Amino acid sequence: MERHYILFDTPERNLLYPFTYTRPIAACRVGILTLQEKWEHWLGTGVSHFTVPHLQEKFPLRRGDDVVMNVLINGHLMPDEQLVAAIQALGPDEELYKDNHLVAKVVQGKEVHLLPAASRKNYTGPVAGIFRPWDIFLQNDRAIRDDFRLLTKGRTSAPLPEGCQVSHPENVFLEPGAAVHCSILNAATGPIYIGSNALIMEGCTIRGPLAMGEGAVLKMGAKIYGATTLGPYCIGGGEIKNSVFFGYSNKSHDGYIGDAVIGEWCNLGGNTTCSNVKNNAGVVKVWMEARQDTEPAGQKCGVMMGDYSRTGINTMLNTGTVVGVSCNIFGAGFPPVFLSSFSWGHQVGMTGYRLPEALRDAAAWMGFKGHQLGDADRRILEAIFRETNTQRP
Numbered sequence: 001m002e003r004h005y006i007l008f009d010t011p012e013r014n015l016l017y018p019f020t021y022t023r024p025i026a027a028c029r030v031g032i033l034t035l036q037e038k039w040e041h042w043l044g045t046g047v048s049h050f051t052v053p054h055l056q057e058k059f060p061l062r063r064g065d066d067v068v069m070n071v072l073i074n075g076h077l078m079p080d081e082q083l084v085a086a087i088q089a090l091g092p093d094e095e096l097y098k099d100n101h102l103v104a105k106v107v108q109g110k111e112v113h114l115l116p117a118a119s120r121k122n123y124t125g126p127v128a129g130i131f132r133p134w135d136i137f138l139q140n141d142r143a144i145r146d147d148f149r150l151l152t153k154g155r156t157s158a159p160l161p162e163g164c165q166v167s168h169p170e171n172v173f174l175e176p177g178a179a180v181h182c183s184i185l186n187a188a189t190g191p192i193y194i195g196s197n198a199l200i201m202e203g204c205t206i207r208g209p210l211a212m213g214e215g216a217v218l219k220m221g222a223k224i225y226g227a228t229t230l231g232p233y234c235i236g237g238g239e240i241k242n243s244v245f246f247g248y249s250n251k252s253h254d255g256y257i258g259d260a261v262i263g264e265w266c267n268l269g270g271n272t273t274c275s276n277v278k279n280n281a282g283v284v285k286v287w288m289e290a291r292q293d294t295e296p297a298g299q300k301c302g303v304m305m306g307d308y309s310r311t312g313i314n315t316m317l318n319t320g321t322v323v324g325v326s327c328n329i330f331g332a333g334f335p336p337v338f339l340s341s342f343s344w345g346h347q348v349g350m351t352g353y354r355l356p357e358a359l360r361d362a363a364a365w366m367g368f369k370g371h372q373l374g375d376a377d378r379r380i381l382e383a384i385f386r387e388t389n390t391q392r393p
Contacts, residue, residue: 004064005043006112007036007075008050010102014290016133018306018324018341019246019263021384024051024059026075029231029246030136031143032151032193032211035078035129041150042079049075050112054383058376063110070107072114076129077103078143086123093118098127133304133322134286134297136244136261141190141227144209148173148191171208178212190226219252231264233369241276243302248369260302265365269313269330276302276319284320287338289391306341308362308381325384326358340391341384352392355385 007026014020019028026035026049039047048062049055050072064070069092077083086096087104095105095117105117130136151173158174160166163182171187174180175196183204185192190209194200198212201220209226212218216230219237230236231247238251241258245251249262253270260274277300278284284301285294297320305323312330323329324341331346344353359381363373 001067001069002064003069003071004062005039005045005047006050006061006070006072007039007047008072008114009052009075012076012131013052015131015288017289018304018322019133019136019261021325021341022055022263022307022380024049024055024075025130027059028130028136029229029244030078030130030139031145031229032147032195032213033143035075038147038150039073039079042081042084047073051075054380058374058380061112063112066109068109070109070112071104072107072112073104074102074129076131078128078130078139078146080128080146082125083123083127086121086125090121091119094121095119096121096123098123103127132295132297133261134259134301137227137242137259138298140229140242140244141209144193144211144227144229145191147211148193148209151193175214183218195232213247225258242300246307248366248371258302259300260304262303262305263307263309263325265308265362266305267310267365269311269315271313272311272315272317274303274317274321276300278319286320287322289322289324289338289340308358308365310365324388326353326362326381328353328361341388342392350393355382358385 009025013025049059050061090106092106092108096103103123158176161180164180165184168187171191174194177197178194180200182202183200185206187208189207192208192210194212195214198216200218203221204218206224207226210224211229213232215233217235222237223239225241227242228240229244231245233248234245235250235252238254239256243257243260245262247264249266251268255271255273257274258276283296286297288295301320303317303321306325309323309327315329316334318334318337321337323339327339327343329335342353343350345351366373
């Protein structure tokens with residue numbers, strides 16, 4: 001019987017704001033691939049999303065006919081061989097739980113729902129996933145290693161060019177079209193994956209694990225510490241440590257960022273620097289927008305920045321700063337440690353970003369990389385603007 005695989009969002013998706021304002025949980029990137037892409041590789045087929053209404057247009061749900069089995073999988077989770085086998089063994093009207101949390105279920109027919117099934121099974125194996133924003137960088141080391149094995153098994157890397165100093169070249173993989181010029185690559189500490197048509201300019205110093213997506217660029221002299229991901233068409237420069245850039249975002253210039261997550265279509269102005277450790281080495285507490293309270297994120301946590309947000313030159317961001325969707329930050333001093341979506345301004349003059357200008361500027365930044373702001377993207381941003389209206393100054 002034909003199976004449709006569907007990654008579902010849970011109510012806890014809100015605890016991954018600002019990233020899940022603009023995407024389902026499974027569209028978040030950790031490692032080389034997004035969670036969705038990981039499942040598609042393991043399952044050998046495409047998947048769809050069961051998410052909140054304002055995202056469903058851009059991330060459509062695939063519905064089958066009466067004889068199709070819809071296999072719903074918790075979108076927080078990262079797949080592995082044992083988990084995939086347990087899910088594929090489920091039959092009609094069966095569901096799989098781990099510690100009283102739904103892992104997967106099978107629903108037959110056109111209707112897609114999360115109502116209790118007739119038969120419940122318990123999963124005894126380990127599970128890994130993302131449940132808080134900082135889980136993305138905390139899980140990134142493991143995820144890069146897992147994805148590296150998944151993507152390179154049985155394949156041969158494009159040749160490494162002369163003029164580079166490479167340690168443990170067996171842990172370095174170049175996709176076709178990737179280029180590396182006169183740089184130091186240390187893969188003794190973890191794998192280095194360089195996607196198709198990605199570019200490492202002269203003088204870069206890299207310690208794995210590192211993942212570079214298609215078309216990503218490291219500028220001259222960049223210093224990269226693992227575990228770092230530059231998603232598709234991202235630009236990295238300066239000093240970057242244990243950070244994840246989802247895609248199409250820029251940190252092109254000097255400045256430091258560490259233990260951080262940057263969404264899509266973001267730009268960090270020259271010399272933007274982000275603290276990741278408190279001066280007293282204490283636990284970093286991060287503002288959780290959905291709970292209107294803080295949660296401890298460990299001793300190291302940098303900035304969490306939602307899609308379409310930007311900083312001006314010389315911006316300083318404090319430890320554990322959360323920047324919402326479509327913010328424009330500039331000026332002297334430290335901005336607040338929480339900036340609601342569509343915030344605009346600086347330390348002493350933060351105000352709201354007017355929607356027409358925010359949409360105009362988002363479209364302009366996408367245009368830099370040859371993309372357009374589509375109608376579905378506009379409607380998503382309009383929905384977020386309405387939802388967060390009371391939080392802005």
